[in-house]
Amino acid sequence: MNSYLEANARERLAAVLDAGSFYEFLPPALKIVSPHLAQLDAPVSFDDGVAIGQGRLFGESIYVAAQEGGFMGGAVGEVHGAKLTGLLLRAVRERPFAVVLLLESGGVRLHEANAGLIAVSEVMRALLEVRAAGIPVIVLIGGSNGCFGGMGIVARCANAIVMSEEGRLAMSGPEVIETANGVEEFDSRDRALVWRTTGGKHRYLLGDCQMLVADDGAAFRQAAFDLAQQCHANAGGIGLTLAALEAEQQLLQDRIDSFGQTADPLDIWTRLGVADAARLPMLEAEAFVDATATLRLGGLG
Numbered sequence: 001m002n003s004y005l006e007a008n009a010r011e012r013l014a015a016v017l018d019a020g021s022f023y024e025f026l027p028p029a030l031k032i033v034s035p036h037l038a039q040l041d042a043p044v045s046f047d048d049g050v051a052i053g054q055g056r057l058f059g060e061s062i063y064v065a066a067q068e069g070g071f072m073g074g075a076v077g078e079v080h081g082a083k084l085t086g087l088l089l090r091a092v093r094e095r096p097f098a099v100v101l102l103l104e105s106g107g108v109r110l111h112e113a114n115a116g117l118i119a120v121s122e123v124m125r126a127l128l129e130v131r132a133a134g135i136p137v138i139v140l141i142g143g144s145n146g147c148f149g150g151m152g153i154v155a156r157c158a159n160a161i162v163m164s165e166e167g168r169l170a171m172s173g174p175e176v177i178e179t180a181n182g183v184e185e186f187d188s189r190d191r192a193l194v195w196r197t198t199g200g201k202h203r204y205l206l207g208d209c210q211m212l213v214a215d216d217g218a219a220f221r222q223a224a225f226d227l228a229q230q231c232h233a234n235a236g237g238i239g240l241t242l243a244a245l246e247a248e249q250q251l252l253q254d255r256i257d258s259f260g261q262t263a264d265p266l267d268i269w270t271r272l273g274v275a276d277a278a279r280l281p282m283l284e285a286e287a288f289v290d291a292t293a294t295l296r297l298g299g300l301g
């Protein structure tokens with residue numbers, strides 16, 4: 001087993017794609033760096049924290065991006081965002097089998113403020129154009145920084161999300177919530193609570209992610225392929241329809257109605273019908289899915 005959590009962006013690409021098939025667009029040798037970080041005298045990275053390109057997945061041609069959590073938590077600046085947007089718009093033209101995004105990000109790069117915000121909104125728009133062109137977008141989340149802020153929204157714009165238990169998906173980070181709303185609202189030092197709330201298992205049960213896998217590059221690879229195939233076979237289509245949006249909205253409303261007063265995910269799991277919810281964090285991914293697959297909310301995006 002190759003830990004996806006412990007791998008860096010390029011190691012993850014190697015684990016997910018067919019061996020030796022990755023061809024990088026705008027590689028680090030071109031040294032396309034953030035102009036904002038340079039102005040702030042902050043360290044830059046020659047790929048601005050994201051590798052983009054094309055490769056093969058079980059023989060199928062795909063477009064792919066991997067964010068590097070080791071550089072500013074994978075946060076999105078102007079260049080980083082422009083690389084993602086360029087990849088997505090090129091996919092609309094070249095029509096690969098799928099676009100697979102290996103996301104690990106603290107969201108908008110705080111150093112780049114408005115430029116980062118605009119960049120993320122452009123990524124969202126481009127992602128929806130890919131879907132509208134009939135190309136599935138699959139997101140993989142299993143890095144230690146999780147997928148937060150604007151990139152959390154980007155992830156939920158995709159057709160499907162694959163997570164490991166170790167992956168996290170949310171809008172505001174734990175410390176941001178605690179700072180804004182107080183420790184009584186959310187104690188960011190309670191790591192078990194943080195993972196129960198934002199981690200892959202909870203996201204799977206709530207319908208925010210469609211597949212939960214072990215922390216293993218090969219498991220992410222297989223899941224990305226299976227979900228892309230399912231999207232192509234899905235009679236509902238890949239593009240975002242009004243009916244799909246309304247169903248998503250209804251899912252959110254139902255969640256607030258059913259669980260809005262609960263204080264801990266354990267209470268939600270119990271209300272979903274999970275027997276002995278406290279044992280769920282201890283289960284391996286496969287056993288967890290066996291125990292909960294019929295109880296979870298949601299479907300394909």
Ligand SMILES: CCC(=O)SCCNC(=O)CCNC(=O)[C@H](O)C(C)(C)COP(=O)(O)OP(=O)(O)OC[C@H]1O[C@@H](n2cnc3c(N)ncnc32)[C@H](O)[C@@H]1OP(=O)(O)O
Pocket residue numbers: 071072073074075105106107108109110111120144145146148149150151171172173174175176
């Ligand atoms: C739509 C608008 C937006 O997107 S605004 C941004 C909203 N984002 C958030 O609320 C998440 C902010 N970040 C966090 O909560 C945490 O850093 C997360 C991502 C949960 C990771 O936590 P943890 O595993 O404890 O690592 P850490 O906090 O030490 O972070 C690792 C390094 O990454 C950096 N980082 C993270 N997020 C950003 C960001 N948005 N902009 C710039 N840098 C970011 C951290 O500063 C940290 O850097 P360093 O290693 O201390 O140099």
